[in-house]
Amino acid sequence: MWKNVILLGTFAFLLCACGGVRNAKLPDGSEGYSINCNGEDSDWADCYNQAADKCGGPYEIVSTNTVGVRDTPMRNIIVKCKK
Structure with a gap:
């Protein structure tokens, strides 16, 4: 039971926390953006x-x-x- 509650809570957190745009350091040292588009509506x-x-x-x-x-x-x- 507790295992399912923890798993469900973790899944809900990931769905809420993973959207949006963040700065990213690229392999060549330049700056870029990491963009997440999660969910069935995206x-x-x-x-x-x-x-x-x-x-x-x-x-x-x-x-x-x-x-x-x-x-x-x-x-x-x-x-x-x-640019």
């Missing part, structure tokens, strides 16, 4: 739109990743803004 287009908004224009995709927790996809894109 898709890759949401990630791309957030990247364009954050960069104020064009950007380069450094990496993408999708992980599924049950039926809830967790998407992450790392971008570098073009």
Whole structure:
């Protein structure tokens, strides 16, 4: 019983805490952004739109990743803004 309660609490925390945009240090030493677009109501287009908004224009995709927790996809894109 307690194991299920802890698992459910952890899952709820991850869903709430993983969204948004954060600064990221890229492998080449430059700055970029890590953008999370999680949940059934979100898709890759949401990630791309957030990247364009954050960069104020064009950007380069450094990496993408999708992980599924049950039926809830967790998407992450790392971008570098073009100048």
